[in-house]
Amino acid sequence: MRILLLLLLIPCVARADLTIENAWIKNLPPVVPARAGYLTISNTNAAAVAVVGLHGEAFERIEMHRTVMKNGTMKMEPVAKLAIEADATLRFEPGGLHLMMYPRQPTRPGDSYRVTVEFDDGETLDFEMVVKP
Amino acid sequence: MSMNKSSIALVALAALVIGFGLSWYLASNRPIQLESGTWFGEQARPLPDFELTDQNNRPLTRAELMGKWSLMFFGYTNCPDICPIALQTLDRTLRSIDDPDVVKALQVYFISVDPERDTPQRLAEYVKYFNPTFIGATAPLEKLNKLTRALGIAHEIHDHPAGSETYGVDHSGAIVLIDPQGKYAALFGAPQDAAAMARDLTRIVEHN
Numbered sequence: 331m332r333i334l335l336l337l338l339l340i341p342c343v344a345r346a347d348l349t350i351e352n353a354w355i356k357n358l359p360p361v362v363p364a365r366a367g368y369l370t371i372s373n374t375n376a377a378a379v380a381v382v383g384l385h386g387e388a389f390e391r392i393e394m395h396r397t398v399m400k401n402g403t404m405k406m407e408p409v410a411k412l413a414i415e416a417d418a419t420l421r422f423e424p425g426g427l428h429l430m431m432y433p434r435q436p437t438r439p440g441d442s443y444r445v446t447v448e449f450d451d452g453e454t455l456d457f458e459m460v461v462k463p
Numbered sequence: 464m465s466m467n468k469s470s471i472a473l474v475a476l477a478a479l480v481i482g483f484g485l486s487w488y489l490a491s492n493r494p495i496q497l498e499s500g501t502w503f504g505e506q507a508r509p510l511p512d513f514e515l516t517d518q519n520n521r522p523l524t525r526a527e528l529m530g531k532w533s534l535m536f537f538g539y540t541n542c543p544d545i546c547p548i549a550l551q552t553l554d555r556t557l558r559s560i561d562d563p564d565v566v567k568a569l570q571v572y573f574i575s576v577d578p579e580r581d582t583p584q585r586l587a588e589y590v591k592y593f594n595p596t597f598i599g600a601t602a603p604l605e606k607l608n609k610l611t612r613a614l615g616i617a618h619e620i621h622d623h624p625a626g627s628e629t630y631g632v633d634h635s636g637a638i639v640l641i642d643p644q645g646k647y648a649a650l651f652g653a654p655q656d657a658a659a660m661a662r663d664l665t666r667i668v669e670h671n
Contacts, residue, residue, distance in 0.1 A: 356547055361588035363628060366543035397544050399653065403617045404545045404636045425654060428544045432629075 360436035367429030539577035
């Protein structure tokens with residue numbers, strides 16, 4: 331039944347197998363260049379997919395980072411590729427995976443930015459990120 | 464009969480007073496059990512002399528910490544994930560404390576372990592975003608290490624080309640507490656919980 335449903339859904343809309351929710355940017359004062367971004371990507375496809383990058387016109391660049399704690403010390407490690415298994419969810423959230431974003435202009439709470447996520451199959455998906463205080 | 468009644472009342476009152484006195488004595492001599500951290504009690508070590516520069520270009524020394532409880536977090540402003548979380552937690556902690564005298568007795572410091580990029584001006588702009596009472600400070604590494612070594616706070620700047628704006632800095636996620644005599648009194652490991660820290664700090668400040 332589930333496979334039948336998927337078969338019915340897949341041809342309808344491209345990238346309907348991937349949904350993005352809770353996409354937001356933590357605001358910081360203009361004196362600081364980088365902002366952390368968070369989002370949740372759900373893969374309802376029957377196959378795994380991987381995130382290989384993000385970009386947005388308003389940002390010089392966007393990197394993927396992971397905060398890890400080793401012996402009580404916090405480290406930020408860059409991540410090049412993040413796989414999302416079939417029917418799995420990838421969460422960027424405070425204290426863990428996050429986007430390291432370099433906006434060209436200072437951000438303000440309430441601002442909204444269009445960002446594009448790139449997948450390993452060459453496809454992309456656009457979404458909005460809202461700045462929160 | 465009435466004599467008897469009043470002597471019973473007297474004995475009861477005496478028992479009550481002794482009971483309260485005893486529990487107060489025991490409580491004041493027992494090491495404080497913290498919900499969210501470690502209280503060093505008798506093992507609290509005095510800090511060595513150190514000198515940092517605060518956000519207003521004034522020296523921040525051991526003498527400056529006397530007479531109040533100091534909460535310190537060590538990070539850097541180019542750290543967009545963990546440092547804002549810690550500073551927001553410290554702001555929430557202060558807001559969660561009901562007793563205004565406890566809040567008044569506490570001072571939060573954000574100590575930058577990235578003195579190359581974090582100028583006093585940048586620190587001032589940064590910390591006031593989280594709470595106007597927070598104070599930012601830093602110092603060249605050799606001066607900074609005197610304080611961080613005494614507190615067991617690890618930090619390391621990643622190798623980077625000169626003038627780079629985007630290098631990372633590893634640093635401890637702990638919040639430390641210095642008592643009004645300049646001793647290292649308690650440690651709150653990451654991740655911290657604002658409500659639990661608020662209860663711990665209230666207990667600490669009210670009992671000391």
